[in-house]
Amino acid sequence: MIETREFSLSKEKYYKIVLLTRFKKSWWLYLIMLIIAILNLPKFGKDSFSTFFILFSFSYPFIISVYLYFWAGLKDHKPIFYKTKLSFNNDYMFFKREGNESKIIPNSIQKVISNNNYWLIYLSKGQFIYIPKNIFHNINDLETFSKLIKQKL
Numbered sequence: 001m002i003e004t005r006e007f008s009l010s011k012e013k014y015y016k017i018v019l020l021t022r023f024k025k026s027w028w029l030y031l032i033m034l035i036i037a038i039l040n041l042p043k044f045g046k047d048s049f050s051t052f053f054i055l056f057s058f059s060y061p062f063i064i065s066v067y068l069y070f071w072a073g074l075k076d077h078k079p080i081f082y083k084t085k086l087s088f089n090n091d092y093m094f095f096k097r098e099g100n101e102s103k104i105i106p107n108s109i110q111k112v113i114s115n116n117n118y119w120l121i122y123l124s125k126g127q128f129i130y131i132p133k134n135i136f137h138n139i140n141d142l143e144t145f146s147k148l149i150k151q152k153l
Contacts, residue, residue: 015072
């Protein structure tokens with residue numbers, strides 16, 4: 001059984017992850033809205049629908065950013081920010097967090113997104129586990145965990 005150091009996800013990091021995920025998923029929508037708004041700029045002030053659409057298109061990404069900032073800080077998300085300790089072997093991953101313990105079978109992993117500094121391990125479409133890469137005591141533990149999540153996919 002390999003154990004890691006304690007780690008936690010900050011509200012700012014969670015907000016950045018959620019914001020980037022949202023914009024990566026729907027970048028095409030924002031692009032289309034901005035192109036249509038730019039094409040309608042000559043009608044700005046003359047046509048009420050065009051004026052509304054232009055204002056909405058340019059402000060929508062900012063509105064979504066503010067909305068996600070407050071959504072990420074909701075009280076319902078408080079357990080995500082608790083200090084967590086990960087233990088793992090080839091059969092399961094074991095998370096200890098503020099009196100709660102979770103056992104996850106690597107076969108239940110649906111998707112893994114690897115970043116330079118962390119992994120996002122998706123158990124379902126909207127539920128992920130944040131695991132930073134700097135929590136391992138040595139490089140061998142990091143490589144063992146990396147192999148574990150890669151081979152179970």
